[in-house]
Structure formats: C-alpha cells, structure tokens
Amino acid sequence: MTSKTKRAQYTLEFKLEAVRLVKSGQSMAVVSATLGIRAQTLHNWVKAEREGKLTGAGMKPVTPEQMELARLRAEVARLKMERDILKKSRGILCEGVGVKYAFIERNRRYWPVSVLCELLDVSPSGYHQRKQRSTSDGPHRRRLSDDALLAHIKAIHAEVKGEYGWPRMWKELLTRGVRVGKERVRKLMAQHGIRARHKRKYIATTNSNHDLPVAANLLERNFSPAAPNQVWTSDITYVATAEGWLYLAVIIDLFSRQVVGWSMQPHMKADLVTDALRMAWFRRRPAAGVIMHSDRGSQYCSHLFQDAMKAYGMRCSMSRRGDCWDNAPTESLWGSLKVARLHGRQFATRRAAMDEVIDWLSFYNATRLHSTLGYVSPMTFEKNWFAAQQHRAA
Known part of the structure; x- marks a missing residue:
C-alpha cells in the first residue's frame, strides 16, 4: 500500500472535525497535537475546506451549503466559547486583578x-x-x-x-x-461542598445474539501491555438527543489509555466501529500483530470490521459472553465521559452532542489526570515513555 493511498484514508468526518476545532478558536499546534496529526496536514485541510476542496476517502468535495453550515457552526462555537468562559469565571468577575x-x-x-x-x-x-x-x-x-x-x-x-x-x-x-x-x-x-460528580449505571448496547463467528479472548484481562500499539480495545455507547440517539465508538490504546480513534453516527451499523478503527490505524500506523479486543457485538463480528482487521494485520480478541469486566478500561472511559459531560444534559441536536463529546475526548487525551497512569494524562504518559526509551538507547 502506497503512502498516497494511506493519506486518502482519513475520513471526511475526521478532517471536518479537525478543521472545526481550529475554527472554534484553538491553535493549529494544539489541535494537531491533540488529534495526533502533523501541523502541515491540518493546515492543508483548513485551506482545502476554505476553498471547498476538502474530501475524505470515497467522499465528495464539500459543497457551498456545507461550507456555510461550517461557518455558522464556527460562529456558534465562538459564542459558546465566550459563554463558557463567562460561566466558568462567574465567581471571578468581581474579584481583584490578581x-x-x-x-x-x-x-x-x-x-x-x-x-x-x-x-x-x-x-x-x-x-x-x-x-x-x-x-x-x-x-x-x-x-x-x-x-x-x-x-x-x-x-x-x-x-x-x-x-x-x-x-x-x-x-x-x-x-x-x-x-x-x-x-x-x-x-x-x-x-465548601466541592465534590466530584457521581456515576450512574447505564444499559448495555451489545447485541451478541447473532450467528457470526466469535473470536477467543486473547487479552484475558491483562490490561497492562509493555508498550504502545500492542493492545487496543473498543466499545460502543450512546448519547440521547432531541433528534434521536447518537452512537459513539472508540479505539483505546491500553498502554496509555489514549483514545486513538473514534466515530459518531446516528446508527450502530458495522461502519461505525470500522471508521473508528480506520482512524486509529492511520493515526498510529502500528506494526502487524496488534491485539484488537472488543465485545461479541454483531458490529465487531461483521465481515466489514473483520476484513479491516485482517488488512491491518491485527489479531481479533473478544470478551466472554455478558462479561463487561473483560473490557473494563473501556467501560471506565464511558463512566468518566458520562459523569463529566452527559449527566443531566439535554442536547437539542446530534451536532451539539458531538461537540461536547469531542471536546471531552480532547481534554481526556491531552489533559485529564489518569489514576492508572500515576496521575498524568494519556498523552503525557506516552510522551514520557518514548523519552525514556530514547534516553536508554543513547
């Protein structure tokens, strides 16, 4: 597979979200670091979107209507940014300059x-x-x-x-x-009554009542791989909106607990998880042999997802039937997301819910302190590991 073909595989959804983050006021350096892409690549996407030439794998160019919609969303994002700043600083506006x-x-x-x-x-x-x-x-x-x-x-x-x-x-x-x-x-x-928000239980989204082949559990709850890109896990959750359900699939690198791929769609078809896997693979470019662990849901057992894994040289692993503990790190991610951003929220549109989820995923990867990692963020943990490897090799 040539590098040109690889570059073309970034989904249009991923490119548009990257451009949207830049238009919302974040710097290209921050967005490129958060999403794990080169700053020059992001610059090219922003330029292509401005000219109506932004495309994804198998996608059509962005239409003028889509460009206007993106402009309006950017304006809404700017107003939201100002509102969020004022909301956060409500108790500080009357304080001194210090x-x-x-x-x-x-x-x-x-x-x-x-x-x-x-x-x-x-x-x-x-x-x-x-x-x-x-x-x-x-x-x-x-x-x-x-x-x-x-x-x-x-x-x-x-x-x-x-x-x-x-x-x-x-x-x-x-x-x-x-x-x-x-x-x-x-x-x-x-x-002063300052405490973390409490977790709540959620219903399962896994449908394992199908006749598709099921893989063995290669992970066996070993959630501590020795290096990045050895074990990835995936799962699906949902967000309620006034327009209907929004489904989110993620790919997590278990070494750093970093979300390396994601996809959001109004359905739970196989391309939801396949798009997330494609994003993760083209961002990380791992060597063959990565264990890709998931539940036994029909999306993960589908021919589409299984063919993608085979093309990337991955080994399939699946949890035992009805055992959520076999994929505990991903379940923990859902708990953190829903406690932090979704409890008690009412989203008028799927777009509004997507904005909130992407904002939290960016915060989770780059900033949020992770107790399993010694209270550093996933990106910092991985960066420190690579620095230590280079120091040993020197």
Missing part, C-alpha cells in the same frame, strides 16, 4: 489569552507583565491562605466541569506548582 490573572493562566491552554483578557476586562500586557515578574521571582514559598487555595480549587473544578474529586484535585494542584498537602485539599473541598 485572581483574574490566575484564572487566565489556568485556562490559557483552552482559550486565547486575548479573549480571556477581553471578557474579564483586564489588559493582556498587564497579564504578561505579571507572568514575567512571577517567573523571574522564582517559586512562591509562602503558605497559601485558605481563600487563595480555594480560588485555585474552584477554578480547576470549573475547568474540569466537576470531574475531579480531592485526590485528582490535589495532584492537579501539584502539577500546576501549588504546593499543598492532600489532607488540606480534602478538608477544604469537603467544607
């Missing part, structure tokens, strides 16, 4: 500094001067007051949308240079 600068520093990875400064009514030059002074002065060794620490905690709590309990909150504070004891964080959060 608290506002601290809020900007914590959220600069998500939104442009200029936008944050404008909405919080502070000067960008003042923010950069304050940051430069704090850097030149070195670490601040004075003990934070409870009020100052609480401001940090509330800002992070809003930033992660209530997803962190006190252990992750403590680790997040440490990674941001706030030196504080874990017991103090626990007590302060309990005192």
